[in-house]
Amino acid sequence: MTNIAYFTDQFEGLAATDSTSTIKELSKAAFDTFNQSGLPTYKLEEWKYTNISSLFDKNYQFSKEDSKENLSLAGLRALNLPGKNEANELYFIDGRFMPGLSKMISSEKELIILPLEEAAKGPYQKIVAEHLGSSSKYLKDGLHALNTAFIQDGVFIYLPKGQQLDAALYLHHINNANTENILSQPRSLVYLAENTNLQLVETYTTLGSMDSFSNEVIEIVLQENAFLAYYKLQNDGANAAQVSSTQIHQIGKSYVQTLTIALNGGVIRNNLNLILDAEGNETHLYGLSLLKGNSHVDHHTLVDNKQPNCFSNQLYKGIADDTATGVFSGRIIVQPDAQKTNAYQSSKNIILSERATINAKPQLEIFADDVKCSHGCTVGQLDEEAMFYLRARGLPLKTAESLLLQAFASDILNQIKLEPLRIHVEQLILDQLASS
Structure with a gap:
């Protein structure tokens, strides 16, 4: 059947x-x-x-x-x-x-x-x-x-x-x-x-x-x-x-x-x-993907601003290794009555393998004229200067990579207010980076 x-x-x-x-x-x-x-x-x-x-x-x-x-x-x-x-x-x-x-x-x-x-x-x-x-x-x-x-x-x-x-x-x-x-x-x-x-x-x-x-x-x-x-x-x-x-x-x-x-x-x-x-609603959206193997993670967000004086902020980060695939599609709508809206969106990604893929699609749909809205997207590799700095001080390659990736993820992890959960997630990430 x-x-x-x-x-x-x-x-x-x-x-x-x-x-x-x-x-x-x-x-x-x-x-x-x-x-x-x-x-x-x-x-x-x-x-x-x-x-x-x-x-x-x-x-x-x-x-x-x-x-x-x-x-x-x-x-x-x-x-x-x-x-x-x-x-x-x-x-x-x-x-x-x-x-x-x-x-x-x-x-x-x-x-x-x-x-x-x-x-x-x-x-x-x-x-x-x-x-x-x-x-x-x-x-x-x-x-x-x-x-x-x-x-x-x-x-x-x-x-x-x-x-x-x-x-x-x-x-x-x-x-x-x-x-x-x-x-x-x-x-x-x-x-x-x-x-x-x-x-x-x-x-x-x-x-x-x-x-x-x-x-x-x-x-x-x-x-x-x-x-x-x-x-x-x-x-x-x-x-x-x-x-x-x-x-x-x-x-x-x-x-x-x-x-x-x-x-x-x-x-x-x-x-x-x-x-x-x-009126006056506030929302913050955060996301972190740490992908390896054949994993595929697709984040689709929509923020629909229907009333005035609302604030929203999105920050999504992705790290892709092996043949993993990451997707971020973020859509912000500002309706005609939603004057004085502040809406921001950012997607930042690091690729660690030539076979890994990141697809990003930020979108703004604005139907009001008194707003502040922006979006941005970056896809790149680890910073070569930062890597050189750490290697020059005697750190092995994998250790230097792990430190940079931890720093990249830290501003997302710091948003976890439940301390036991934050410590748990940080340890999961450390374990995953150590096994890569």
């Missing part, structure tokens, strides 16, 4: 199950969109550098409800990041949210975690109906529609008004590819009410030697005076492919910092959309 036929068969089974009208109607419309759009190919402008359709030559299986049974709790805990004792932890196994495995140290008054289906029926029904699926206005490809069509065992995260949460929230995504190729589709809706503060961390792990494909969608909404620090750490195996679509909608004047670290994996595509929908 082909993957497309398998998807159709699975969707018909899903449609027969009980579900809220909100999710069922959303899923049906999304599956119709998937049938019309199909899987994205390199012939589409937004996908010209990333061929995701070839990955679906493999036969993927959706996760089963009992997918966690072969995974021990002790084994899952061993995958935790440093600082686990001071953090709330949610587990997704093969894309399904597992409340029984998750660990909460914050009270229910501070942080509300519910299965998405339950939230769609209860007191948060209005929030779910208004914001679940809103990212389809910007992400119109078949993969996004496929995730929405199969919304199942998702999670709803709600930070009540006034909660300045000290404990971080970790989302651990684990694919069990021990016996078959797995297609997981995690779905999350995060809502930050007024005067709140959240530090959100996502990690990804594939267990087993079979192939995994993660097709994730997370939608985040911020109200007035909300603060979000959002970290994504991608350090999976070469048998793991991922498309991660994140939309952050600032409907109140709020502050957002995002940071994506891509260190290892197969084919990775990160879609990150920021919608600045209130």
